[in-house]
Amino acid sequence: xxxxxxxxxxxxxxxxxxxxxxxxxxxxxxxxxxxxxxxxxxxxxxxxxxxxxxxxxxxxxxxxxxxxxxxxxxxxxxxxxxxxxxxxxxxxxxxxxxxxxxxxxxxxxxxxxxx
Numbered sequence: 001x002x003x004x005x006x007x008x009x010x011x012x013x014x015x016x017x018x019x020x021x022x023x024x025x026x027x028x029x030x031x032x033x034x035x036x037x038x039x040x041x042x043x044x045x046x047x048x049x050x051x052x053x054x055x056x057x058x059x060x061x062x063x064x065x066x067x068x069x070x071x072x073x074x075x076x077x078x079x080x081x082x083x084x085x086x087x088x089x090x091x092x093x094x095x096x097x098x099x100x101x102x103x104x105x106x107x108x109x110x111x112x113x114x115x
Contacts, residue, residue: 003034006105006112012043013055019044020057022115023064030071037105038068039097040077044115048077048094069093078102 007026013019026038040047047065052058068075076095097105106112 003110004108005029005034005036006109007036007038008106008112008114009038009040009044010042011115013047013052013057013061014043015056017056018115019047019055020061020064022113023047023061025113025115026074027064027067030068030074036074037109038075039102039105040075040094041081041102042078045077045081076102 007022007029009019009022009026011018011022022044023038026036030036030038047055047061052062055061072093073095075093076097079096079098082096
């Protein structure tokens with residue numbers, strides 16, 4: 001049975017290892033048969049910045065993010081959080097979701113994880 005799973009990542013990658021763990025777990029779920037949505041909100045959107053030298057677990061995080069290239073349409077960020085970072089979403093393969101669409105995805109999910 002395929003499940004709808006949302007992985008909500010909100011921690012700051014510059015101060016917390018939870019972002020890397022959330023991405024790692026999300027990647028494992030994406031490789032399964034389930035329908036997975038990874039949603040970056042708040043400070044977590046900083047993982048999309050070019051300069052990751054100040055990040056906790058920067059090497060592992062970079063490795064995990066590259067793996068998402070094989071799974072398009074999975075990684076999204078909150079449109080309101082878009083203004084807090086300077087990067088090109090097209091280059092990263094990241095979609096934008098409004099708060100209402102994000103809330104809808106969470107409410108429709110069979111389960112979700114928060115990091």
